[in-house]
Amino acid sequence: MYPQDKLAKNQVPYESQIEEVQKAVNKFQKDNDGILPIKTKDQSTPIYEKYPIDFKKMIPNYLSDAPGNSYENGGIFQYVLIDVENKPKVKIFDLRIAEKVREIHMRIDAQGYPPFKDQVSKNVYTINYKKIGYKEEPYAISPYTNNNLPFVITTKGEIYVDYSSDLYQALKNNKEHVKQGEDIRSILTKNSQFVPAYSLPYTVDEKNEPIFLTK
Incomplete structure (x- = not known):
């Protein structure tokens, strides 16, 4: 029962998890002179896959763990940022x-x-x-x-x-x-x-x- 239950949870795009990550990203950016917690991607990477969130940079100071539905925690969603130049917003896509x-x-x-x-x-x-x-x-x-x-x-x-x-x-x-x-x-x-x-x-x-x- 447990693995199936876990799998189901990992496939739900919980709004509360996205909001929690958004708050963590905002605080990280404020504390780090505007730097964002993202992985470096090639300049030619398409815009919606270009800024994946690097949860390692935010744990444990800003988040206790990566969201349960994130790829990093066994989920099916990649967490990314858009509008990085203006007001960075946390979004996801299905891997x-x-x-x-x-x-x-x-x-x-x-x-x-x-x-x-x-x-x-x-x-x-x-x-x-x-x-x-x-x-x-x-x-x-x-x-x-x-x-x-x-x-x-x-x-x-x-x-x-x-x-x-x-x-x-x-x-x-x-x-x-x-x-x-x-x-x-x-x-x-x-x-x-x-x-x-x-x-x-x-x-x-x-x-x-x-x-x-x-x-």
């Missing part, structure tokens, strides 16, 4: 998405070349899963809508989750004005504990519908 991305990459590497299917935007394609041995298309579960989200592949062979349907829903419900050419992913993080992990930038077209933001 099972990272596992799925890794699995697709491994199959592509085994085949030797990316299985491009249909072009959906400049340098962005759907994936021909049959070519890499899938009988059914893999998907990520949206932290915003619980819908199944597809994956896309870039011409560089990088795998991303396609959050178009989530963004479409958010734009429909969102009264704020968004501009063409600006990255609109922040509308997903505004009222959620989650970041859109493994996502490409998006903007809106003339109909105010989400499209990939291509350079």
Whole structure:
């Protein structure tokens, strides 16, 4: 009974745990001349995975332990910071998405070349899963809508989750004005504990519908 009970707890994004980490991060930053308790990542790391929280830097002075649902404590969530230049906010993402991305990459590497299917935007394609041995298309579960989200592949062979349907829903419900050419992913993080992990930038077209933001 115990392991299953523990596993269930580790899969719940408790708001109280996120709030506790937020308070600890705020105090750490105040006590350390603006320095944040984060792990160093490469400059090219996508923005929503770029600032993972380093709990070792906060234990025991600011936290007694890492949250039970965090990766560091056997959970499925990676704790990250966003808006680090202005007002750092603690958010999370589900590491099972990272596992799925890794699995697709491994199959592509085994085949030797990316299985491009249909072009959906400049340098962005759907994936021909049959070519890499899938009988059914893999998907990520949206932290915003619980819908199944597809994956896309870039011409560089990088795998991303396609959050178009989530963004479409958010734009429909969102009264704020968004501009063409600006990255609109922040509308997903505004009222959620989650970041859109493994996502490409998006903007809106003339109909105010989400499209990939291509350079």
